[in-house]
Amino acid sequence: MFEAAARHGNFTRAAEELGMTQAAVSYQMKLLEERLGAPLFMRSGRGIVLTEAGSRAAPHITRAFDAIDAAFGSVRADDAAVLTISTFNSVANSWLAWRLGGFQMEHPAMAVRLNTSDAVVSFASEEVDVAIRSGAGGWPDLVAHRLFPMDFTPMCSPDFLARHGPLTPHDLIDLPLIDRQKRRWTIWLEEAGVPAPAQAPRAGIRLDTEANEGHAAMAGQGVALLTPFLWHHDVAQGRLVRLFDQVSERGSWCWLVYPERRRTVPKIRQFRDWLVEEVARNALPKPVGVRAGG
Structure with a gap:
């Protein structure tokens, strides 16, 4: 949720991407900030902007998700490249x-x-x-x-x-x-x-x-x-x-x-x-x- 909100600069668009409500995303970000002990977002007009702490964290989180996506992409590519068939001898x-x-x-x-x-x-x-x-x-x-x-x-x-x-x-x-x-x-x-x-x-x-x-x-x-x-x-x-x-x-x-x-x-x-x-x-x-x- 943090990665999507940081990328969109908007809780509503992050919620739409994730298939959730805006209220749920906002609540989870509040819990995350309480757990970290530092604010991650500030409201700005109708959107949000990252705080200094949020700006430091966001690139690392994005790279981490990119690495995860690449790992699963490799698995998907390997799976698509080989068809394994099991059958009986006759x-x-x-x-x-x-x-x-x-x-x-x-x-x-x-x-x-x-x-x-x-x-x-x-x-x-x-x-x-x-x-x-x-x-x-x-x-x-x-x-x-x-x-x-x-x-x-x-x-x-x-x-x-x-x-x-x-x-x-x-x-x-x-x-x-x-x-x-x-x-x-x-x-x-x-x-x-x-x-x-x-x-x-x-x-x-x-x-x-x-x-x-x-x-x-x-x-x-x-x-x-x-x-x-x-x-x-x-x-x-x-x-x-x-x-x-x-x-x-x-x-x-x-x-x-x-x-x-x-x-x-x-x-x-x-x-x-x-x-x-x-x-x-x-x-x-x-x-x-x-x-x-x-």
Whole structure:
């Protein structure tokens, strides 16, 4: 209040700048003078002028506020220059990392950092601007944009399919299944019309992420349940074959999330707009050359 009043030479204009009443500023200046034991202002016509004590103090106070502003300005500049994205392994390795260069080219002055972990990031304790999560949504205090469904369907390599011939859903029971979540295989087989077998489906290798499952399937190590959106480029390039039309889901989607309080930050708006457009541009075509799951 002292700095604003000294700069304006007027309690009313200082109050307007600070969003306060003139009476509140005047009262606080009176308390400040009592605490210092010296007058800081004298009334002059309709305004105020600094006393000798006030004139000595004002330049130091102004320089102090300039230093504070410069410190926060540096923080703001550093924050604007770097976008930190947190996402889980499957999205990072099979989709996002392949496309982030496009965003970087549109915003060459901004550095992009991609932190990959299946752990849910805390915006309160970690230096992360945005995150891509999977789930049902509904995270408190976060803005959430739904991107694409985390559904799943069987895929394998062309060589694997050539070795095992044309397949029906029933045939999968006797093939090595790349198995991260056995429950997902049960769901898909049931929805494809395959009754529960007398014995469990043949077990294949078990991996910790869908990204690893997809690469194991490309290597011909079995049939994996993969999310079509994340892998359709590999299908189009002939590295994977989608076996059936049948796609199952458990209500999980991929979301872009960030704190509500930061929704207007320019770099977050820019990444959000780019990502939503990129997802729309990569929307799945209708399956071609796959069989019905009945």
